[in-house]
Amino acid sequence: MDNIQFIDLNATTALILFLVGFVGGMVSGFIGSGGAFVLTPAMMSMGVPGVVAVASNMAHKFPKALVGAYKRNKYGQVDVKLGIIMGIFAEGGVLFGKHVMVDIREAFGAAGTNLYVSLVFVVVLGIVGLLVLRDGLREKRGESVDKAPKQLNPLVRWVRGLYIPGTMIYFKSMDAKVSFLVLVPLGFATGLLAATIAVGGFIGVPAMMYVLGLPALVASATELVIAFVMGLGGSFFYALDGFVDIRLSMIILAGSLFGIQIGAIGTTYVKDYVVKFVMAVIMLLVLVSRFFYIPGYLSELGAVEQLAAETVRLLDVIGEGTLAFALILGAVMILQALYQGMREHRLAEAVATLPETALAGAGAPAGVFLNAASTPFAAPAASASPLLSPLGRFERFLVASDGSQFSAAAVREAIAMARKCGSEVHVMSLVATGVEHEGLGEAILKQEMDMAQAYLEQVREQAAAAQVACETHLIHGQTVDQEIVDLADHLKADVIVMGRRGRRGLARMMLGHATAQVIGRAHCNVLVVPRAAKVEGRHIVLATDGSRFAETAAITAASLARFCQAKITVISVIKPSYGVERRVEAEQAVERVVVHMNSEGISAEATVLDGHPAEIIAGVAREKNADLIVTGSHGRTGLERVLLGSTSERILNETPCAVLVVKAS
Numbered sequence: 001m002d003n004i005q006f007i008d009l010n011a012t013t014a015l016i017l018f019l020v021g022f023v024g025g026m027v028s029g030f031i032g033s034g035g036a037f038v039l040t041p042a043m044m045s046m047g048v049p050g051v052v053a054v055a056s057n058m059a060h061k062f063p064k065a066l067v068g069a070y071k072r073n074k075y076g077q078v079d080v081k082l083g084i085i086m087g088i089f090a091e092g093g094v095l096f097g098k099h100v101m102v103d104i105r106e107a108f109g110a111a112g113t114n115l116y117v118s119l120v121f122v123v124v125l126g127i128v129g130l131l132v133l134r135d136g137l138r139e140k141r142g143e144s145v146d147k148a149p150k151q152l153n154p155l156v157r158w159v160r161g162l163y164i165p166g167t168m169i170y171f172k173s174m175d176a177k178v179s180f181l182v183l184v185p186l187g188f189a190t191g192l193l194a195a196t197i198a199v200g201g202f203i204g205v206p207a208m209m210y211v212l213g214l215p216a217l218v219a220s221a222t223e224l225v226i227a228f229v230m231g232l233g234g235s236f237f238y239a240l241d242g243f244v245d246i247r248l249s250m251i252i253l254a255g256s257l258f259g260i261q262i263g264a265i266g267t268t269y270v271k272d273y274v275v276k277f278v279m280a281v282i283m284l285l286v287l288v289s290r291f292f293y294i295p296g297y298l299s300e301l302g303a304v305e306q307l308a309a310e311t312v313r314l315l316d317v318i319g320e321g322t323l324a325f326a327l328i329l330g331a332v333m334i335l336q337a338l339y340q341g342m343r344e345h346r347l348a349e350a351v352a353t354l355p356e357t358a359l360a361g362a363g364a365p366a367g368v369f370l371n372a373a374s375t376p377f378a379a380p381a382a383s384a385s386p387l388l389s390p391l392g393r394f395e396r397f398l399v400a401s402d403g404s405q406f407s408a409a410a411v412r413e414a415i416a417m418a419r420k421c422g423s424e425v426h427v428m429s430l431v432a433t434g435v436e437h438e439g440l441g442e443a444i445l446k447q448e449m450d451m452a453q454a455y456l457e458q459v460r461e462q463a464a465a466a467q468v469a470c471e472t473h474l475i476h477g478q479t480v481d482q483e484i485v486d487l488a489d490h491l492k493a494d495v496i497v498m499g500r501r502g503r504r505g506l507a508r509m510m511l512g513h514a515t516a517q518v519i520g521r522a523h524c525n526v527l528v529v530p531r532a533a534k535v536e537g538r539h540i541v542l543a544t545d546g547s548r549f550a551e552t553a554a555i556t557a558a559s560l561a562r563f564c565q566a567k568i569t570v571i572s573v574i575k576p577s578y579g580v581e582r583r584v585e586a587e588q589a590v591e592r593v594v595v596h597m598n599s600e601g602i603s604a605e606a607t608v609l610d611g612h613p614a615e616i617i618a619g620v621a622r623e624k625n626a627d628l629i630v631t632g633s634h635g636r637t638g639l640e641r642v643l644l645g646s647t648s649e650r651i652l653n654e655t656p657c658a659v660l661v662v663k664a665s
Contacts, residue, residue, distance in 0.1 A: 006048075006052065006245050006247075007046060007047050007048055007245075009247055013046065014251055016046065017043075017046070017248060017251040017252055017255070018251055018252070018254060018255040019255065020038075020039065020042045020043070020046075020252060020255065020327065021039065021251060021252030021253065021254065021255025021256045021259065022255035022256065022258055022259040023038065023255075023259060023327045023330065023331050024036075024038045024039045024042070024252065024255070024256050024259065025255060025256030025257060025258060025259025025260040025262075025263065026259040026260065026262050026263035026330070026331055026334050027259075027263060027278075027279075027282060027330050027334070028256060028259070028260050028263060036057050036061060036197070036198040036199045037121070037125060037197065037199050037283065037286060038282065038286060038326075038327065038330075039053075039057050039060075039198075039252055039256075040053045040054055040057050040117070040121075040197055040198050040199075041053075041121060041286050041289060041290055041323055042323060042327065043056065043057070043248060043252075044114065044117070044118075044293075045289070045293075045319065045320050045323050048245070048248065049110045049113060049114065050101075050110070050113040050114040050116065050117035050118070051101045051102075051105055051110075051113045051117075051238075051243050052243050052244075052245055052248075053117070053198075053248075054101070054117060054195070054196065054197060054198045054238075055234075055235065055238035055239070055243040055244045055245075056243075056244055056245045056246070056248040056249045056252075057198035057249075057252075058194065058195075058198050058231045058234045058235050058238065058244075059231075059235040059238075059239070059244050059246065059249040060248075060249040060250070060252050060253045060256070061198065061227060061231050062227060062228050062231025062232050062235060063253070064253070064256070065224045065225075065227035065228040065231060066224075066228045068221075068224045069083070069221065069224035069225045069228060073221070077218055077221035077222075078218070078221045078222050078224070078225060079171055079172065079173035079174075079214070079218060079222045080222075080225060081169075081171060081172075082171050082173065082183075082208075082212075082214075082222055082225075083222045083223075083224070083225025083226050083229070084225060084229060085169070085180065085183055085187070086183055086186060086187040086190065086204070086208075086222075086226050087187070087225060087226040087228070087229025087230055088187070088229065089183055089184050089186070089187025089188055089191070090187040090188065090190045090191030090194065090200060090204070090226050090229065090230040091191060091229060091230050091233045091234070092187070092188050092191060093187065093188040093189060093190060093191025093192035093193075093194070093195065093200075093230070094191040094192070094194055094195040094230045094233060094234040094237070095191075095195075095233075095234075095237060096188070096191075096192060096195070097191065097192040097193075097194070097195025097196050098195050098234065098237055098238060098241075100116075100195075100196075101113055101116070101195065101196070102241060104116050108301055111297045111300040111301050112297075112301060114293070114297050115294065115297035115298065115301065116196070117196060117197060118290045118291075118293055118294055118297065119294065120193075120196050120197050121197055121286070121287065121290045122287050122290055122291055122294070124193070124197065124199070124202055125283045125284065125286055125287040125290075126284075126287055128202055128283060129279075129280050129283030129284045129287060130280075130284075132276050132279050132280040132283065133276070133277070133280035133284070135276055136274075136276030136277045136280060153210065153213075155210065155211060156210070156211065156212065156213035159178060159182055159211055159212065159213075160174070160176045160177075160178060160213065162178075162179055162182065163179070164179045164181060167179040167180050167181050168180075171212075173214055173218050173222070174212060174213055174214065176213075178212060182211070182212075186203075186204070186207040186208075186211060186212075187204075187226070189203050189207070190203045190204035190207070190226060190230070191230045191234070194227075194230055194231070194234065195234055200223075200226070200227065200230060201220075201223050201227065204219075204223045204226055204227075205219045205220055205223050208222060208223070262334065262335070262338065263334055274337070278330060278333050278334065281326075281329065281330070281333075282326050282329070282330045285322060285323075285325065285326030285329070286323060286326050288322050289319045289320075289322035289323035289326060290319070291319075292315045292316070292318045292319035292322065293315065293316060293319045295307060295312070295315055296312040296315055296316060299312060394417065394418075394421045394423055394494050394495055395421070395423050395424070395494055396423060396424055396426065396491060396492065396493050396494050396495075397414045397417070397418055397423060397424070397425045397426065397493065397494070397495050397497055398426045398427075398428065398484070398487060398488050398491055398493035398495070398496050398497065399411050399414045399425060399426070399427045399428070399459075399496075399497045399498075400428055400430075400480075400484045400496060400497070400498050400518070401427055401428070401429055401455075401459070401499070402429060402430070403429065403451070403452065403455040404499070405531060406499040406500060406531055407498070407499035408499070408531070409499055409529045409530060409531045409532070409533055410497045410498055410499040410527075410529045411427065411459055411462070411497075413497065413527075413529050413533070413534065413535050413658065414427075414497040414527075415462060415463050415466050415468050415470075416466070416534075416535070417535060418463075418466075418468045418469075419466050419467065419468050421563075423468075423494075424468070424469040424470070424471070425463055425468055425469070425470045425471075426470070426471050426472075426473060426487075426491055426493065427456060427459045427460075427463075427470065427471075427472050427473070428472070428473040428474075428475055428483075428484065428487055429452040429455060429456055429472075429473075429474055429475070430452075430475045430476075430480055430483055430484075431449050431452050431474065431475070431476055449474065452474055453474055456472035456473075456474060457472070459472060460472055473487060475487065481517035481518045481521060482517075482521070484496060484498075484518050484522075485518060485521045485522050485523070488522060488523070488524055489523060493524050494524055494525065495524060495525045495526070495527050495660075496518060496522055496524060496525070496526045496527070497526075497527045497529060498515050498518060498526065498527070498528055498529070499515075499528075499529055499530075499531065500515060500528050500529065500530045500531070500652065515528060515652075519633060519661050520633075522663060523663060524663060525556065525660060525661065525662050525663055526633075526660075526661045526663070527658060527659070527660050527661075528652050528658065528659045528660075528661065529658045530655075530656055530657070530658065532656060533627070533656060533657050533658045534627060535627050535628055535658050536627050537560075537563075537564030537565070537566045537627070537628075538566060538625060538626065538627045539566055539567050539568075539569070539624045539625060539626040539627065539628075540557055540560060540561055540564075540566050540567070540568045540569070540626060540627075540628050540629075540630060541568075541569050541571060541617065541620055541621045541624060541626045541628070541629045541630070542554060542557040542568055542569070542570045542571070542593070542629075542630045542631075543571055543572075543573075543613070543617045543629060543630070543631040543632075543651065544570060544571070544572050544589055544590060544593060544632075545572060545586070545589070545613075545632075546572070546585055546586060546588075546589030547632060549632030549633055549662070550589070550631075550632040551593075551632075552632060552662050552663075553630050553631055553632040553660075553662040554570075554593045554596075556630060556660070556662045557630040557662075558596070558597050558600060558602055560628070560630070560660075561597070561602045561603075561604075562600065562601070562602055567603045567604070567605075567624075568597060568602060568603070568604040568605075569604070569605055569607065569620060569624055569626070570590045570593045570594050570597075570604055570605070570606045570607070571590070571606075571607050571608070571609065571616070571617060571620055572586035572587075572589055572590050572607075572608050572609075573586075573608075573609050573610070573611060573612070573613040573616045573617060574586055574608060574609070574610050574611075575610075575611075575612065575613070576610065576611075583608065586608045587606075587608050590606035590607070590608060591606055593606070594606040607620070613651075614651045614654045615654060617629065617631075617651050617654075617655070618651060618654035618655040621655050621657055622655075622656075626657055627657050627658065628657060628658050628659075628660060629651060629655055629657060629658070629659045629660070630659075630660045630662060631651060631659065631660070631661060631662070632661075632662055633661050633662060633663045
């Protein structure tokens with residue numbers, strides 16, 4: 001066997017690897033796949049031997065799989081038992097696949113493993129890419145399956161009906177027993193493919209869906225456990241033979257961690273079929289790229305007539321160019337989706353300001369308050385959409401509840417506030433159905449629906465006891481946050497009320513995924529209520545940074561304070577890195593708000609403090625015994641315009657009191 005040659009790393013190659021990881025991360029965040037089908041060919045195009053590219057890719061993937069599995073397990077999407085068992089069997093496939101790779105390398109050298117990996121990529125990406133493209137075209141034509149629950153397919157019924165004494169294992173996600181002998185080939189095939197191209201999910205996820213009958217949501221989440229188990233073992237065994245280049249793993253991991261955030265943002269603005277188109281295009285272009293390398297490998301191995309060096313180099317250049325085009329095109333498509341969403345967001349805001357401007361007539365513009373220094377404090381114009389009243393209208397609440405202890409506070413406080421405001425309450429609970437959940441089975445699906453309906457009836461009785469009008473909605477859907485936003489739009493809700501997860505462990509660093517996504521997508525205000533919080537109107541803390549979003553929040557806070565006869569503390573926080581000019585802006589911003597509120601008969605005080613915003617704001621709320629923090633949905637700059645502002649998110653995680661996130665119209 002020839003010696004393993006790791007590529008030389010300099011500033012240029014390190015930057016290229018980082019960018020490759022960044023694009024791979026964007027692809028991963030956008031299409032929900034690990035992106036390894038992009039990264040392995042990219043490393044090979046840079047001269048990394050196929051076996052090293054696969055081993056290094058596995059080493060970079062398994063830590064991400066662990067984090068992803070942990071996060072999704074919090075939402076009940078992971079069948080840990082199934083993931084571990086299939087992961088153990090997948091480890092067998094990884095070991096076998098690794099020995100195949102090593103044997104090929106010993107017999108045929110680096111060209112042999114490069115040819116083997118390339119051929120598998122061409123076949124697998126051809127099959128998967130065409131299937132994804134077909135599904136995307138069907139969805140675009142409106143041929144996607146409806147949301148009605150479906151029967152288990154014949155193969156799933158056969159597998160679940162197969163009884164082999166001494167081998168049966170019960171899995172909660174299926175509510176059925178399955179012989180572990182069925183899992184052996186599925187796990188083994190998953191690991192074998194992972195050891196070959198570092199993408200075992202192309203087998204593992206479809207197998208769990210169409211052979212075991214798991215919903216796609218559960219299958220994709222459980223595959224993360226499998227990926228961690230087999231990736232950890234596979235990386236270790238590959239490393240024993242010296243095939244893991246940890247430098248490559250760390251660089252592409254660093255790039256992908258940045259890129260995955262951008263890709264995830266892009267999905268906010270596109271339909272599912274667009275995501276599938278992007279996935280199919282990238283897969284098929286990567287396939288074409290690998291195809292151009294195959295003649296050179298065959299020539300090097302003597303399997304075909306010897307090709308001239310110039311011809312091989314030309315084919316390599318075409319392959320490199322095709323791969324580069326695939327990466328650039330994928331990045332452009334994702335960034336275009338992001339840009340288009342941001343542009344539409346800005347246009348919607350601009351249109352929302354037109355009615356009030358047009359009606360202002362002569363004299364002072366409508367919606368402008370003047371303080372003692374004649375500094376305008378602009379009230380946001382009335383929305384062109386009836387979804388949101390920036391002046392704090394609370395006539396219709398929508399409570400999103402899953403029946404857990406975390407959402408109980410949201411239900412309680414929504415009913416209490418509705419009673420004070422004379423408002424109506426709508427409560428929704430979601431049961432996952434549709435094409436991605438067709439394997440769930442009628443029995444367990446009916447059980448979930450019955451439990452959800454019984455819970456909604458309890459909430460209705462609770463509201464009736466408080467003399468509050470209440471309607472309940474049992475929703476069949478696939479994406480929790482999107483279903484919440486869609487129902488809020490349909491009902492023309494003024495406020496969405498949601499609970500918040502606990503604050504231990506990693507939960508202290510992140511919001512519940514659905515809550516964060518709802519805040520990012522909703523057109524109306526969102527009230528987040530921790531489990532122990534009570535909104536009684538004692539004291540309100542208004543966080544402002546002087547942005548347009550913050551001034552919208554100020555108008556809403558003033559309306560609430562007037563209604564509740566509550567005191568307000570208006571606070572702006574200056575980070576240590578800010579200069580004197582930013583402090584002056586902050587002081588003017590809070591003073592402008594306080595002067596206006598005082599003129600309206602509201603007791604308000606201003607303060608500008610130094611430190612980290614979330615910690616300081618949460619600390620002031622505790623000091624003032626505040627029961628509500630009001631903040632804008634976005635910050636002053638950059639990508640915070642299209643998703644939940646980072647400061648707002650940290651406030652939600654730091655404080656024990658309720659937080660009202662006000663959306664600018």
